[in-house]
Amino acid sequence: MLTILRHIIQEVTSAQDFREALDIMVKRIANALATQACSIFLLDRHHGEYVLVATQGLNPQAVGKVRVPINKGLIGLVGEREEPLNIDDATKHPRFYRVPEIKEEAYRAFLGTPVIYHRQVLGVLIVQQEDPRRYDESEEAFLVTLATQLAAIIAHAEATGALAELLQSSKEKRHELIYSGVPGAPGIGMGVGVVVYAPYDLDTIPDREPDSVEAEIQLLEAAFSAVREDLRLLSERLYPALPPEERALFDVYQRILDSADMGKEVADAIRAGNWAPGALREVIQAHVRRLESLDNEYMRERAEDIKDLGQRVLTYLQKNDRTTPQYAEKTILIGESITPTDLAEVPEGYLAGVISAKGSGNSHVAILARAMRVPTVMGVGDTPIYELQDKEIIVDGYYGQIYVSPSPNLRTEFERLIQEEKKLDAALEEIRDLPAVTKDGQRIGLLVNTGLGADISISLAAGAEGVGLYRTEIPFLMRDRFPSGEEQRIIYRQLLASFAPRPVIIRTLDVGGDKPLPYFPIKEDNPFLGWRGIRITLDHPEIFLSQVRAMMRASEGLNNMRIMLPMITDATEVDEALRLLRKAYTEVRDEGYDVEMPQIGVMIEVPSAVYQARVLAKRVDFLSVGSNDLTQYILAVDRNNPRVANLYDALHPAVLRALIQVVENGHQEGKHVSICGEVAGDPVAVLLLLAMGFDSLSMNASSIGRVKWVIRHFTHKKAAKLLHEVLGMENAVMIRCHMELALERAGLGNLIRAGR
Incomplete structure (x- = not known):
């Protein structure tokens, strides 16, 4: 074999060009292994597909035309596992993906190996044979060795541009264009692009001395009044299925427009010598600059809300009605920065999808889109959005991709996926009010993570059994000062009353790290290992006491509140926090509030807390694992750093x-143990958490139905078996593939994504 290997490499390296080298390799490998087919699929990362670039034995007309989605078929499985796959009958494998164009129906035996260079999967090299059989170890080793040689050749082609040229020539045969962004709301939407434009650019308004200060102020008041009325009507026009709590977002807009706040600022700028449009620009830009300067992503997103309001007020100041787009029956709404009011203006039943050049999954528009169940892709900054008007578009909210002018085959595939989604949604709706209990009777609680008022009704509609994590820092981040005790009490009371009698776990203020308060700046070289969470509030007991007193007052007559302490690293922190909590309870009782002492828990987020879990459990009523931070600290991986994000995996x-x-x-x-964070809402991980013995899982509302579906389709015994199997594996990729395969074998692959 060694001699044959040398001859193949010599012949390949002497090829005239990259394409010829690939053709030589598949022919020589097929001859060397006396097998009937050998093919090379290279990964087109931009489109997320494996492209057939060379073959001996499959349909030669399919070269350059056939593309296999990265998550499909045995090709995709080899790439995901990053190790060889050797099976005797490919057609019986649950991941078998039939591609009629390549005419591989006759082949049963399959051996595939990934082509990897510097930890990056570049493609997949496969051999096939008609008779069912497993290739022997020497054949597998031979193919793996050639794959390493092929990797170097592909890497060289990538450096010289030959690879891009090859993939581009394949792409030119496609009808559709594909662009990538960030998933905003899951689902698949198909329709016609409708681009919305801001009617005026507020930033270009010049300064000008007013002819009459009073006349400008009257014009301003009329504009503010008109926008308030617009917002009221838009709120009423929102879909009937959208609960009142989502419309509360428009109440926030109304409060921003209140003359005692922003209106007064603009009026003062007019009195200082600027006309109304110029004064409005001054105030809006000041607010936007302040928000955009913050390190917190959520607060930066609020800058877009302020801009939207400013544009609407400017429209009326310039006495020109806002132009209404012509909406298609299946509208894919597209804009530089889509706002909640843009969503509200689309006629009921017309909105099929949303594409926003700016924004993230934390945007208000993304939150509302999830509530409205509208597939959404955010942050498609490199996409020529103004060229998408009237184009046929598919929005894939699962992977954050959009397909423009899709081919008939692609359209048919996505139409099938949409039908599968509808069937799944109907099935999930049927179990909404049923418990999360396994086939053999093991029950686990499913709770929700929240931090916005707009999330409350989404959570209740999803069938949440309570709140496993309420992030109190969000109301703090939305202000320019610490909220008063009474302001906090009102917020907590609304939350507790909405979920009563279901339990609500409220986390004490958790700022620092990636969540600095704009009015309480914390400058550190390494904020994730610095002054954050309980460390700050114990150093400032006045902040801690004010907050927990507000929580306790809010719980009067409801008594469904629990308090959770974040970022605990040592038992002495718990002791000090408990002392302050007892002090606050005594003070609230002395004020005349008839409340019970709430249950107290701690978050397990750092390795030291893992090793002291029993010591901590002796002191409190429950433990809750914060899986996002715990994974980050155990693996020493900043999940927000793209250079190492691939190393971050809770499995x-x-x-x-x-x-x-x-x-x-x-x-x-004898204490209740829960887990919150992304892993708790991951259908791939839920069986492992169930087998570990977690009493409850807390997740985003959109994940509850899928997680419940998994739990109700497995036995606890099977979950325990899967846990035992994965604990013998050495890396997260193997574990994740193993669990995905388990779901697919159970017929639940569509919980990961429609069509699987």
């Missing part, structure tokens, strides 16, 4: 063993 064996230890230690003290 890493070290993280799984830490979770098991926390559950065991908490239960040894």
